[in-house]
Amino acid sequence: MLKVLFGVMMLMSVCGSWWGVQVGLFIFSFVFLLMGGWSFGVSYVGYGLGVDYIGYVLILLSFWIMGxxxxxxxxxxxxxxxCSFFSLVNLLLLLALILTFSCMDxxxxYISFESSLIPTLILILGWGYQPERIEAGVYMLFYTLFASLPLLVSLVSLYHTGGSLTMGLGCKVYECGISTWIWYFSSVLAFLVKLPMYLFHLWLPKAHVEAPVAGSMVLAGVLLKLGGYGLIRIFPLFSFVNMKFCSLWASLGVLGGGLVSILCLRQVDMKSLIAYSSVAHMGLxxxxxxxxxxxxxxxxxxxxVGHGLCSSGLFCLANIAYERVGSRSLLIGKGLMNIMPSMCLWWFLLSVSNMAAPPSLNLLGEISLIMSVVKWSFLGCxxxxxxxxFSAGYTLYLYxxxxxxxxxxxxxxxxxxKVREYLTLMLHWLPLNILIVKSSVFTFFV
Known part of the structure; x- marks a missing residue:
């Protein structure tokens, strides 16, 4: 793990070479993929760092998306x-993501989670397309910071109670009073905003619409996964309290996803539609x-993992159309099949993956999630x-x-x-549909 961090720092020294950074990121992706052959449950490497399978999969996704x-x-x-500063900002963001997914403290x-916000903000403000990017950056900054500060206070309180903040060694909360509920909501809220959950999602469409293609791909591909990863880490501390509120989150996730799916049918901006679809998927x-x-x-x-690859590819397609037509509006950017017939195939392949059609990873994941919801409540059906x-409806509407x-x-x-564009889209689609053949990669969860 330390060698991986050292390798990313070495790439920063050659950030003036655009192709050198690209090749280095893809080489690291394949090297890290080969490391997955090790049979580790949790691999501690010291300095508060360690990797289990959940962190390993998300670090691998971060390398791939950044390439x-x-x-x-x-x-x-x-x-x-x-371009040199652009490469450096992306590598700093990658370093923050790797630290976040490999922290055992x-x-x-928390520090790594918050530090990923700064390079993302620089990407939006520095390489965004319109003056509204300042408003989008402020939205993202204040939504995330206001929701995260109670998490810091909650962590300090947990340290005072249990004497340790090491994952797996910290003191679990078994009381069920008003004060415990306050700490629970303070801890969970930061990750619900980053996920984002319905009712806390307004920053996401603004950030996506104003961000450059790099910002949109990173936001959809990796940064939204920080919320899910944080919930995986924080829920075990409040497992007893979470039993009281799991119905609240499950109801908001399913109903909020359904409402956002209906909102998608009213969007005329390509990037806004894809951003709202991310909210629907993350609700599930x-x-x-x-x-x-x-x-x-x-x-x-x-x-x-499937949404990270699929949504990133759709944002890449939206940017390709924007560069040709000069607008992201579906009312102006119609009839792309007439001017880009060969690109229509990639629109179709990524669109059907977005609606969880076989053989995409999204299908495998949504079957498991649907079984989980049905087991919880038949009304959840x-x-x-x-x-x-409506997921199929807005995807067909977009296509x-x-x-x-x-x-x-x-x-x-x-x-x-261009060959570069087709290569980018193919490298999104291949792992999205080939990994289901090797679905044993995900058997360590069940």
């Missing part, structure tokens, strides 16, 4: 738009994690039916409206696609 981010953002290098985990993840069962945990992990139906119809009359000619 694809650099591949998709070659316009920054082509236009010489502070809750306080170090929250439901699985809150019910605190093996089916829910395994399904949530698979959906987080009604919410699942709404969620699944049909963007690919069919009369194309924008000002577009007389455009490139149907």
């Amino acid at each position: 694809l981010v650099m591949l998709a953002s070659s316009k920054v290098e082509k236009e010489k738009n502070f 809750y306080l170090l985990f 993840v929250l439901c699985g994690l809150a019910l605190f069962g093996w089916w829910g945990l395994s399904g949530a992990m698979v959906v987080m 009604l919410g699942i039916v709404l969620l699944s139906f 049909s409206l963007s690919q069919h119809g009369q194309y924008f009359s000002s577009v007389y000619s455009c490139c149907s696609g």
